[in-house]
Amino acid sequence: MKPIHILCTAFILTLAGFAAQAQDVNVVKFDKLQQLRNSDSDTLYVVNFWATWCGPCIKEMPYFEAVNKQYQNQPVRVILVSMDAKKDLEKVKTFMQRRNIASDVWLLDETDANTWIDKLEPKWSGAIPATILFNNKREQYYFVEKELKQDELQNLVLKFKP
Amino acid sequence: MKKPILPLTYTFCLLLVGVLLAATPANPGYQVGDTATDFKLKNVDGKMVSMADYKDAKGFIVTFTCNTCPYSVAYEDRIIALHNKYAPKGYPVIAINPNSVTVSPRDSYADMQRRAKDKKFPFAYLQDKTQDITKAYGATRTPHLYIVQKQKDGKLKVAYIGTIDDNSHEPAQVQKKYAEAALDELVANKTVSQPNTKAIGCTIKWREA
Numbered sequence: 433m434k435p436i437h438i439l440c441t442a443f444i445l446t447l448a449g450f451a452a453q454a455q456d457v458n459v460v461k462f463d464k465l466q467q468l469r470n471s472d473s474d475t476l477y478v479v480n481f482w483a484t485w486c487g488p489c490i491k492e493m494p495y496f497e498a499v500n501k502q503y504q505n506q507p508v509r510v511i512l513v514s515m516d517a518k519k520d521l522e523k524v525k526t527f528m529q530r531r532n533i534a535s536d537v538w539l540l541d542e543t544d545a546n547t548w549i550d551k552l553e554p555k556w557s558g559a560i561p562a563t564i565l566f567n568n569k570r571e572q573y574y575f576v577e578k579e580l581k582q583d584e585l586q587n588l589v590l591k592f593k594p
Numbered sequence: 595m596k597k598p599i600l601p602l603t604y605t606f607c608l609l610l611v612g613v614l615l616a617a618t619p620a621n622p623g624y625q626v627g628d629t630a631t632d633f634k635l636k637n638v639d640g641k642m643v644s645m646a647d648y649k650d651a652k653g654f655i656v657t658f659t660c661n662t663c664p665y666s667v668a669y670e671d672r673i674i675a676l677h678n679k680y681a682p683k684g685y686p687v688i689a690i691n692p693n694s695v696t697v698s699p700r701d702s703y704a705d706m707q708r709r710a711k712d713k714k715f716p717f718a719y720l721q722d723k724t725q726d727i728t729k730a731y732g733a734t735r736t737p738h739l740y741i742v743q744k745q746k747d748g749k750l751k752v753a754y755i756g757t758i759d760d761n762s763h764e765p766a767q768v769q770k771k772y773a774e775a776a777l778d779e780l781v782a783n784k785t786v787s788q789p790n791t792k793a794i795g796c797t798i799k800w801r802e803a
Contacts (some may be wrong), residue, residue: 445764519764
């Protein structure tokens with residue numbers, strides 16, 4: 433009986449491990465992003481633009497993960513929008529799994545940023561990392577085009593969270 | 595009674611200037627139509643390069659780019675192609691590496707020399723060590739293009755700011771060649787119809803204060 437017992441435990445642990453693991457990567461077009469940006473829910477959306485090849489983005493990612501965890505029972509939603517190419521989807525998935533990323537991850541499947549950047553934020557030059565925080569219900573909006581420090585992000589979330 | 599007025603006016607004036615200066619945002623760099631500054635930066639061959647050195651040029655494709663950003667690397671061949679196509683028409687590429695070597699060690703001068711040699715860059719590849727030129731232009735990402743056109747009075751007018759084309763990942767699937775369209779118009783002495791474009795790129799690695 434014992435080996436079966438061990439096997440079962442291992443199986444359950446593996447399952448639990450998978451459950452706690454990274455979200456799947458959601459491949460989206462710009463209209464999905466625009467829908468989110470126009471959402472009228474009383475939620476603070478923290479939308480971070482990053483890519484697997486972007487060093488500063490990876491450096492600040494744990495801070496976004498921390499916000500996601502800390503406010504998981506509050507109307508605060510972190511979405512990490514990857515600028516990686518769609519052909520690198522597997523690379524993004526592996527990245528998320530290896531780092532056990534629990535925040536929502538989207539991959540924006542648009543090749544020509546010139547067609548959508550200004551619709552989202554005219555002040556954005558296109559450099560990443562960039563982050564927008566908004567709560568349309570409360571008419572709150574904040575945009576930043578740089579790598580955030582942990583306390584900067586914490587303070588922004590504290591300032592805007594409903 | 596009259597005496598204190600001048601110092602008072604003077605103080606007021608100083609205050610006003612102070613307030614105005616404080617209210618002015620940090621230099622956002624050039625907009626299309628502005629006059630660009632020339633520079634004197636070190637090329638990978640050890641020589642100092644200025645736009646003034648190119649007597650016959652009609653303008654320049656000033657390209658802020660680097661060794662380390664995957665987008666810059668993805669565009670290297672296309673930057674070479676731009677130079678090969680437009681230098682004979684009077685618009686050579688001048689590439690400028692804006693990154694701080696402290697923050698991004700693989701953008702060192704030696705690494706730039708190596709990259710230029712490996713890729714056989716047909717254009718100047720300069721290092722903006724102080725980042726003053728990068729700031730003056732207002733470049734924020736790599737690659738970031740500023741196409742300037744020489745005017746009759748010798749001034750360098752910014753005619754285009756933006757990206758090379760509409761597909762960084764897949765050169766074969768490019769549909770809109772933004773920079774080439776602008777250059778074709780400039781070569782034909784026309785006004786650039788789409789003088790501003792954007793693309794995703796890497797942040798410039800600024801020196802830590």
